[in-house]
Amino acid sequence: GESVGLHLPTLSVQEGDNSIINCAYSNSASDYFIWYKQESGKGPQFIIDIRSNMDKRQGQRVTVLLNKTVKHLSLQIAATQPGDSAVYFCAETLNQAGTALIFGKGTTLSVSS
Amino acid sequence: GAGVSQSPSNKVTEKGKDVELRCDPISGHTALYWYRQSLGQGLEFLIYFQGNSAPDKSGLPSDRFSAERTGGSVSTLTIQRTQQEDSAVYLCASSRTIGGQPQHFGDGTRLSIL
Numbered sequence: 001g002e003s004v005g006l007h008l009p010t011l012s013v014q015e016g017d018n019s020i021i022n023c024a025y026s027n028s029a030s031d032y033f034i035w036y037k038q039e040s041g042k043g044p045q046f047i048i049d050i051r052s053n054m055d056k057r058q059g060q061r062v063t064v065l066l067n068k069t070v071k072h073l074s075l076q077i078a079a080t081q082p083g084d085s086a087v088y089f090c091a092e093t094l095n096q097a098g099t100a101l102i103f104g105k106g107t108t109l110s111v112s113s
Numbered sequence: 114g115a116g117v118s119q120s121p122s123n124k125v126t127e128k129g130k131d132v133e134l135r136c137d138p139i140s141g142h143t144a145l146y147w148y149r150q151s152l153g154q155g156l157e158f159l160i161y162f163q164g165n166s167a168p169d170k171s172g173l174p175s176d177r178f179s180a181e182r183t184g185g186s187v188s189t190l191t192i193q194r195t196q197q198e199d200s201a202v203y204l205c206a207s208s209r210t211i212g213g214q215p216q217h218f219g220d221g222t223r224l225s226i227l
Contacts, residue, residue, distance in 0.1 A: 032214055034214065034215055036218075041220070042220050043117070043119075043204055043206075043218035043219050043220040043221050044156070044204070044218045045218070046215045046216075046217060049214065049215050089155055089156070091156075093214070099213065100146065100148075100158035100161060100169075100172065101146075101148075101156070101158070101216060102158075103155035103156040103157075104155050105153075105154060105155045106154075106155055
């Protein structure tokens with residue numbers, strides 16, 4: 001079936017660097033996309049979301065970019081900190097209640113001091 | 114409460130036993146979801162509840178899995194005659210009705226079948 005995938009399973013960066021985590025999605029009908037951060041032993045924590053009528057959305061130190069032409073989603077983290085170390089998941093769905101999120105396998109971000 | 118609450122946080126049981134996992138959603142959230150996360154994997158949708166409507170069970174892997182939601186709030190996921198392949202983290206999420214997203218997750222129940 002259709003699923004969201006990620007380009008790299010792991011990403012290692014130095015503290016202070018900018019991080020970019022990529023994600024490819026396959027369902028052209030999806031109109032809502034979301035990034036979660038998951039720390040060991042915890043549930044996924046909402047970071048930022050974007051609807052298909054936008055191509056960029058910014059939060060605090062994070063930016064999500066959506067390229068519908070090539071069905072690509074990315075998460076940019078500015079000035080990465082050790083506390084950003086976690087597994088990051090992208091997910092897609094239809095922007096309405098009752099639709100399940102379709103998750104990718106995740107990218108493990110490791111930040112060294 | 115402030116967030117989605119799940120219990121127990123860990124559950125170890127023998128193959129063949131039944132288990133019940135509990136989820137208490139965020140107050141005011143009417144949509145409730147169950148997902149399963151196997152080791153090192155992404156989340157797999159199991160079932161969805163919305164108010165008094167019939168649940169969407171399309172993700173349940175077998176008839177050994179069932180869930181109910183009483184009073185539109187707390188939900189229980191039951192796995193009967195557990196198998197070793199049922200070992201995973203079971204995550205619950207809730208969301209508001211209007212808009213429906215984002216879904217907010219609890220910390221899950223880590224289920225281990227011996």
